[in-house]
Amino acid sequence: MSRRRVWSSWPPWAGLLGVVALWMAAAHQVPDSILPDPWVVTLELGGTLHSGDHWANTGVTLRNVVVSFLLSLLGGVALGLWAARSPTLQRALHPIIVLIEAAPHIAWLVLAVLWLGIGVGPPVLVGVSMALPLIYMATSHGIAQIDRGIMDMAHIYQLGWYKRLTHILLPHLALTLAGAASGALSVSWRAVIMAEAFASDAGLGQSLWGSYLYGEVTAVYAQVLWIVLLGLALEYLLIHPGRQLIERRLQHV
Template sequence: MRRSINWPKPSWGWASLPALLIVWCVAATRVPSYVLPQPWDVIAEAVHWIRSGDLGQQVGASLLRELGGFAAAAVAGLAIGTAAALSRGFREFVGPLNSLFMAIPPIAWAPLSMIFFGLGYLSIAVVIFIAAVFPMAITIQEGVLAIHDGEVRAARTLGANRVQLLRHVYLPASLPFITAALRIGFAQAWRALVAAEMIGASQGIGWMVAMGGQTGNSSEVLLGVALIGITAWLMESLVFRRIERSYESWRGQQ
């Protein structure tokens, strides 16, 4: 009896971007170029921004705001989510606040933040913080609550103290949820950043998109949109996936 060869199934993920470009090129031939430019027009716009040195400045300004607000939200989200999971009283206290702030679009806080802190770094960082902290706190809370009581009791039976429980039980078991919380928080923060920059900033990727729309430069708008997507994709590929690979080996050791 002949053995059949199980050939690997082809992955079609590589075809998505070329398909998008083909649809873009075809659609651009049906409308005026000032409405929808061709991809090479956007590339020419990018070359112009790179040669002038402004592109790196805009991306750097956005990343600086993002990292500041997101880092503060990550620390606060981890603390709030862990405390809510370990304390029923605190969980009942913050539950309505989580529901309230999750229901309000983060960009709605931008005008108030700019009134309090003025136009600049701090006002946008506050909007980023509000956008990211509550989804992260809820995700981490659910991750800690998902830990089986049997694992905790077994560790206590073996003489583990609170620090050892946190290091060898709670932290390894909740790492997937922490990574998921970071992903969700970064995505929410990145969207809020771009929206806030479109309203009240003098530089950044969101400001690029807003200025392109006001001047009727659709190539600049699409360049900003492409930068938003590329930056998020790079964070996913270079940061979050590496974190996953590193903690998987660490969890095995624990």
């Protein structure tokens, strides 16, 4: 069996086991105040899972992520479709989208706190500022790839805007948007948690930052482990299956 075939036969979680092995080896070389043992962190996380506050913070973060993602998805698709109908509008929107995309997370966070104060608003706004440009760009690019002849035929047969949307635009955009939505959800997840740490009174980000401020090193690693596990769950239980479902349905269209 070739070396390439051996490597390709390894399961996806083999890499995670490698990370844990490296973590265990490194933990024996440095103080616990810098890198605690993964088993100790796992036990800490197990205890945390019995806390009602932990689940409340998890619920707050998931809500913030879902709200920011849905706003980004709806806003990005709507702006992309609107811009597709007007080249002038598209030219006007492009530098604005680039400007939004170019500003770092922390800049949007500071502005969000100035505008909205501490609470739910800043995490959601920061998430939208990071994810909406991805959806808009994907929508604009996807529409540009549609065969012009198809749109001309729709015009000849006088298809209304709703039928063009449901029979031409969305089916052609489905796969492109699925990929963009995957990236947007991932970006929203990271941006929301970062914003919660500094501009929210609840959520996993705030809990993580609080553990750090109180010098609870093991709790910090437990929080990070939980955030990573939730991120993996979103990817492999929601995003990846959703993308595969869209691909299968498009194959039968």
